[in-house]
Amino acid sequence: LAKTTQPISMDSYEGQEVNITCSHNNIATNDYITWYQQFPSQGPRFIIQGYKTKVTNEVASLFIPADRKSSTLSLPRVSLSDTAVYYCLVGDSNTGNQFYFGTGTSLTVIP
Amino acid sequence: DSGVTQTPKHLITATGQRVTLRCSPRSGDLSVYWYQQSLDQGLQFLIHYYNGEERAKGNILERFSAQQFPDLHSELNLSSLELGDSALYFCASSPPGQVINEQFFGPGTRLTVL
Numbered sequence: 001l002a003k004t005t006q007p008i009s010m011d012s013y014e015g016q017e018v019n020i021t022c023s024h025n026n027i028a029t030n031d032y033i034t035w036y037q038q039f040p041s042q043g044p045r046f047i048i049q050g051y052k053t054k055v056t057n058e059v060a061s062l063f064i065p066a067d068r069k070s071s072t073l074s075l076p077r078v079s080l081s082d083t084a085v086y087y088c089l090v091g092d093s094n095t096g097n098q099f100y101f102g103t104g105t106s107l108t109v110i111p
Numbered sequence: 112d113s114g115v116t117q118t119p120k121h122l123i124t125a126t127g128q129r130v131t132l133r134c135s136p137r138s139g140d141l142s143v144y145w146y147q148q149s150l151d152q153g154l155q156f157l158i159h160y161y162n163g164e165e166r167a168k169g170n171i172l173e174r175f176s177a178q179q180f181p182d183l184h185s186e187l188n189l190s191s192l193e194l195g196d197s198a199l200y201f202c203a204s205s206p207p208g209q210v211i212n213e214q215f216f217g218p219g220t221r222l223t224v225l
Contacts, residue, residue, distance in 0.1 A: 032212050034212040034213070038154075041199070041219070041221075042216075042218070042219070043113065043115075043201045043203065043216025043217055043218060043219055044154065044201075044203075044214075044216050045113075045216070046212075046213045046214065046215075049212055049213065087154070089212065091212060099144070099156050099212070099214075100156065101146070101153060101154035101155075101156065102153060102154075103153040104153065104154075
């Protein structure tokens with residue numbers, strides 16, 4: 001089971017770019033790297049997923065180095081509504097792996 | 112709205128009791144996952160079912176059990192409840208294939224054990 005390590009909390013000012021790094025030293029060959037966002041008392045919401053190099057969608061970018069032992073979620077120009085907990089997961093649901101969410105990174109955006 | 116429904120939204124019960132939480136996945140999704148989230152433990156994976164069969168098991172206590180029915184809805188049964196079982200219980204579903212790890216979470220059931 002590939003576990004992940006993330007900073008417990010981060011603060012950022014509105015309009016800044018935020019980078020949250022996750023380490024996953026024992027990632028398996030078939031594992032994908034997935035990031036979720038969770039607001040208080042709501043279920044997590046999928047943000048982005050990647051296997052290697054860089055992935056970008058309308059809300060975030062995900063950078064994965066060649067060794068895949070870490071990944072960085074980049075949120076461009078954050079706003080107050082981005083205040084949430086961000087989870088990094090590694091796994092492959094097709095092989096029946098369980099998903100370890102950990103405690104995530106609590107991001108607070110300051111006006 | 113993710114399309115995943117969970118009932119009830121809130122549940123208050125006493126220690127030693129048994130409760131059943133229900134989850135209906137999104138239309139077309141074959142996988143159902145159960146998670147427990149308490150204040151001090153974060154989001155803990157409990158169990159995963161795929162098309163009626165158990166696929167993976169996480170930190171699920173022996174007092175807890177789950178099943179997925181032929182219509183794909185799932186139930187999580189919690190028995191001999193203890194104070195420490197008070198938590199938010201989330202169900203998630205995912206479609207077969209495509210984006211592998213994208214799970215759609217329901218609104219959760221808040222369980223309070225008194």
